[in-house]
Amino acid sequence: MIERAQVFDPLWSRPAVPRDVERALTGRRIEALRRRGKYLIADLDGQCHLVMHLRMTGNLLWVPPGEDREPRPHLSVRLALDDGHRLLFVDQRRFGTGVVIEGTEQLGEYLDQRVGPEPLAPEFTPDVLARAARGRRAPVKAFLLDQRRVAGVGNIYADEALFRAGIHPLRPAGRLRRAEIERLHAGIVETLERGIDRQGASIDDYRDSNGERGSMQDEFLIHLRADQPCIRCGRPVTKMVAAGRGTYVCRRCQPVPRPRRRRTEAP
Numbered sequence: 001m002i003e004r005a006q007v008f009d010p011l012w013s014r015p016a017v018p019r020d021v022e023r024a025l026t027g028r029r030i031e032a033l034r035r036r037g038k039y040l041i042a043d044l045d046g047q048c049h050l051v052m053h054l055r056m057t058g059n060l061l062w063v064p065p066g067e068d069r070e071p072r073p074h075l076s077v078r079l080a081l082d083d084g085h086r087l088l089f090v091d092q093r094r095f096g097t098g099v100v101i102e103g104t105e106q107l108g109e110y111l112d113q114r115v116g117p118e119p120l121a122p123e124f125t126p127d128v129l130a131r132a133a134r135g136r137r138a139p140v141k142a143f144l145l146d147q148r149r150v151a152g153v154g155n156i157y158a159d160e161a162l163f164r165a166g167i168h169p170l171r172p173a174g175r176l177r178r179a180e181i182e183r184l185h186a187g188i189v190e191t192l193e194r195g196i197d198r199q200g201a202s203i204d205d206y207r208d209s210n211g212e213r214g215s216m217q218d219e220f221l222i223h224l225r226a227d228q229p230c231i232r233c234g235r236p237v238t239k240m241v242a243a244g245r246g247t248y249v250c251r252r253c254q255p256v257p258r259p260r261r262r263r264t265e266a267p
């Protein structure tokens with residue numbers, strides 16, 4: 001049970017004011033903690049839900065009773081439970097958010113508008129990916145980062161999945177051939193499974209709920225490897241911008257899309 005809720009950062013709860021969020025949470029029992037896409041959801045009693053997003057530098061820490069591990073300067077939220085545990089939302093750059101949603105149906109609507117299929121669910125097949133990509137002119141990297149198309153794939157994992165699949169990030173999503181869709185599907189699943197196995201990538205801020213660093217950053221196949229030799233072909237890795245994000249690509253293993261030729265010349 002949440003004995004005391006404190007929201008220190010009004011940006012976290014915006015547009016709701018901290019006091020209203022504190023009032024909505026206090027006295028509620030946490031029935032489950034789960035994830036949907038990049039959203040972390042605490043199901044509370046009375047069909048109330050706290051939906052959080054870590055964004056760039058947010059971390060959720062689970063602190064056992066008696067332990068004094070509170071990084072004060074970046075503490076956005078503290079939920080003190082009646083058994084002595086504390087759930088802390090810590091966020092250096094303060095892009096993380098929390099919203100209280102009353103009603104399980106309302107929660108479903110909120111998530112359906114924002115989150116596409118879960119790539120690690122058995123329902124996520126190459127067919128599902130092909131359907132999501134159909135008719136999309138967006139570059140495949142932007143397509144992967146759009147959480148409404150595929151849930152949970154971020155910048156690092158998009159680069160890694162595209163490298164595994166041998167697909168250039170600027171290829172239009174809707175023009176991928178069936179074999180490429182199948183390779184991309186496998187690339188997404190393998191990359192996410194590897195990331196979970198390595199407890200995430202801690203390039204700077206990410207920590208797991210016990211405050212531990214992940215080790216995925218030690219195993220990047222392409223991400224952050226600019227000018228180093230490609231692990232497959234040895235050619236130097238190129239850094240470029242795609243979907244507004246720093247993107248790493250091997251131009252031999254991930255061939256650059258050719259512009260469609262205009263038929264102006266006579267045969």
Ligand SMILES: [Zn+2]
Pocket residue numbers: 230231232233234235250251252253254
């Ligand atoms: Zn290569």
